[in-house]
Amino acid sequence: MSRLELSPNFSDPxxxxxxxxxxxxxxxxxxSERINARLILLLANHIGEQQVxxxxxxxxAADSEQPR
Structure with missing residues (x-):
């Protein structure tokens, strides 16, 4: 069972x-919203694991609830 990778993992951020x-x-x-939605779905498909x-x-979602 995989866990979400939270450490920096970009080859070239x-x-x-x-x-x-x-x-x-x-x-x-x-x-821009359509691009973001498609990008999210493409990356979610790549990850594939529901738990992750x-x-x-x-x-x-928790981060978006924090006061700015």
Whole structure:
């Protein structure tokens, strides 16, 4: 049973960030939301394990509840 990897695991985080921001450049808010939704579903499919996905969702949802 896998656990969610929480340690830094990017081979090149700056390159990924640059590609992500470029994918959103000059897009409408609705287009950006569609890109994010598709990206989430593609990565969730790649992970595949329900328990890992639920752990990630729980962590992401808890973080969004924190005051800013």
């Amino acid at each position: 700056d390159a990924f960030y640059a590609a992500l921001t470029e994918a959103h450049r000059e897009r409408s808010e609705a287009d 996905l639920e752990e990630a969702l729980s962590i992401a």
